[in-house]
Amino acid sequence: MIIAGDLNCCLYKCTTDSSGQRLHRLLTTYGMSIANTQHPTYRPAGSLLDIVAVSHPEQLLRAGVTRCHYGTPHDCTRVVLRCAGRTRPTCPVVWRRRLGRIDADGFNLLLANTDWSSVFRAQHTADKWEALRQIFLGQLDTVAPVTRVQQRAKGSISVSAPTRDLMARRRLALRPGSDREVYKELNRQCRAAVRRDQEAHMQRELTKAGPSKVWQVLRPIIGCKKEAAVPNATPDALNDYYVGIGLTTAASVPKPAVPVPIRLPRVTTSGFRPQPIDIETLGQLLLNMKPSNSTGIDGVSVNMLQKFFWVNGAALPLCRLLHQMN
Structure with a gap:
């Protein structure tokens, strides 16, 4: 515990029944001690008026005074304490590429002049994608390598x-x-x-x-006066509700007067085959996708494809890959 105050009594007076001595006895009774006793706080009289009392002196690192910013002769008292058992919360650290710092036009030109022959020579779809991924990420490493980035704390803003x-x-x-x-x-x-x-x-x-x-x-800024009550439902109660909702709904529906014929779904033997696609259609599809930065295990995100991959003819290997799946 810390107590700070201006008592208007000089602690430098050492008489038997001075106000400073009475303050010492009072604080000692409650297990506290004055942290600052070396520097005066009122310069004209050289007296110590402002005190800081602490209950754990072993956590006191240093104590002193600071000149008043407004030019008055009454200085400010300050102490530095060690906060035991508490650490500053650290922001999460992620590994990512800084795509915003890339010259998009220059990098797209670089992709257009890249040798993609290994993608065309691959026989299987998985091999084509792996060759395309390695070439693309290799070129991306030259302009935006994966770096360690410490995220900002929640609610903080980026200053200019x-x-x-x-x-x-x-x-x-x-x-x-x-x-x-x-x-x-x-x-x-x-x-x-x-x-x-x-x-x-x-x-x-x-x-x-x-x-x-x-x-x-x-x-989040102006706050909300309404406090949402947290439901006290248990996992077993939720499970019982969803298991029995079908039976409850069926019991509430009246039975039909005549039997309802049951129509089985039609079963076909045709398989799914994607249609061929050209570069312009591929570019429009990529631009209409949600610009996600999630890369997954392959290291390629939708945002990368939208910014760099379909411009200046660099999407031709991706079109070949889609045609291979056809």
């Missing part, structure tokens, strides 16, 4: 490059000997820049969600 530059300059202004007024101005600019980035981020999320999903974006 000018804002990051301001933050770096603000950190430099905290070094000893730096001008305090420069730090205060940079701190003000950083706060304003972060607010602008937050507004831009929210506007992008609203535009991407569309009118039908505005509340899905705003509800």
